Amino acid sequence: MGIKAVVAGAAGGIGQPLSLLLKTSTLITELSLYDVVNTPGVAADLSHISSPAKVTGYLPKDDGAKAAFKNADLIVIPAGIPRKPGMTRDDLFKINAGIVKGLIEAIAEVAPKAYILIISNPVNSTVPIAAETLKAAGVFDAKRLFGVTTLDIVRAETFVAEIAGKASPQELTVPVIGGHSGETIVPLFSQVEPKVEIPEDKYDALVKRVQFGGDEVVAAKDGAGSATLSMAYAGYRFAEKVLKALNGETGIIEPSYVYLPGVPGGEEIAKETGVDFFSVPIQLGKYGVEKALNPLANITDKEKELLKVAIEGLKGNISKGVTFAQTPAQK
Ligand SMILES: NC(=O)C1=CN([C@@H]2O[C@H](COP(=O)(O)OP(=O)(O)OC[C@H]3O[C@@H](n4cnc5c(N)ncnc54)[C@H](O)[C@@H]3O)[C@@H](O)[C@H]2O)C=CC1
Numbered sequence: 001m002g003i004k005a006v007v008a009g010a011a012g013g014i015g016q017p018l019s020l021l022l023k024t025s026t027l028i029t030e031l032s033l034y035d036v037v038n039t040p041g042v043a044a045d046l047s048h049i050s051s052p053a054k055v056t057g058y059l060p061k062d063d064g065a066k067a068a069f070k071n072a073d074l075i076v077i078p079a080g081i082p083r084k085p086g087m088t089r090d091d092l093f094k095i096n097a098g099i100v101k102g103l104i105e106a107i108a109e110v111a112p113k114a115y116i117l118i119i120s121n122p123v124n125s126t127v128p129i130a131a132e133t134l135k136a137a138g139v140f141d142a143k144r145l146f147g148v149t150t151l152d153i154v155r156a157e158t159f160v161a162e163i164a165g166k167a168s169p170q171e172l173t174v175p176v177i178g179g180h181s182g183e184t185i186v187p188l189f190s191q192v193e194p195k196v197e198i199p200e201d202k203y204d205a206l207v208k209r210v211q212f213g214g215d216e217v218v219a220a221k222d223g224a225g226s227a228t229l230s231m232a233y234a235g236y237r238f239a240e241k242v243l244k245a246l247n248g249e250t251g252i253i254e255p256s257y258v259y260l261p262g263v264p265g266g267e268e269i270a271k272e273t274g275v276d277f278f279s280v281p282i283q284l285g286k287y288g289v290e291k292a293l294n295p296l297a298n299i300t301d302k303e304k305e306l307l308k309v310a311i312e313g314l315k316g317n318i319s320k321g322v323t324f325a326q327t328p329a330q331k
């Protein structure tokens, strides 16, 4: 099976290492790099790596976005500005909302069947923007639209392993649900596999560290941006799972922020939470989301409290995205 993958924002801090990782995948035969700057250089560089994907760089001139996206199977979007210290992810909305909307409009036209993975922040709002934009173009399929929340899971695995004294975080499965910013991020430590005991005096700090892991990196980079390398790893981890599922592998489960009413099993979770966009463990299949798995049945009272706060935050983020996408652009 030949797969055409695209990275939009490919010359950026996430885009470059993510493109590198995608270039190493033997499932990809064509890798298309789109950005408003520098993609010819990044593409030339990656093209010397001895793996199957043929790499091409595109810029906006000559309708480059559409040329880059044309007939793509998988499109990953880390385009847009990152945070600086003192900013929330929502502060990025003003600029990134329009960037995501523009890219999705081009995708709707030339690659309506593509699997779209959105990294650009604020994810809680940019995924609703993408969904509404695809709906307006008449090509929305919720089974193929994913908000990438994998970095929250990667962080949770790392931090839990530290506390639980596990040598390898990769032995752990730690579900993290909700959204992707601060208190909308809900780690479910009661459902870690294999089971771990989190000491009670460490629980609150561990939850906060997962919720605000992004801020830790923003502060350490001190004005030079936010997480890029760990995000490239997380983005590739999720993209690779989607690729493997498309290639026929079964039993692949990873959380993602999806439009619940549009995916099998999602309606019930949407009713229970009161929000349409939410990250839950997703079973991936040949056609994208095969099933949203409901993690809410056995959660603890503490997790219920976290969930309540998350849902309140998410409601505002979601409606802001939907309203933006539905409002005609000012001339
Ligand atoms: N979902 C998640 O877990 C995470 C999301 N992010 C988000 O990812 C985004 C990118 O972060 P970085 O790579 O660090 O930023 P960056 O500034 O290093 O790179 C962004 C790239 O997007 C490009 N770009 C801007 N407008 C574009 C357009 N219209 N079309 C195509 N490309 C365009 C820029 O030229 C730049 O190369 C930010 O919004 C950041 O907040 C970052 C970390 C984790």
Ligand SMILES: O=C([O-])CC(=O)C(=O)O
Binding pocket: 082, 083, 089, 121, 151, 213, 214, 215, 217, 218, 226, 227
């Ligand atoms: O914190 C940020 O702005 C970038 C991000 O989403 C993360 O690292 O989780």
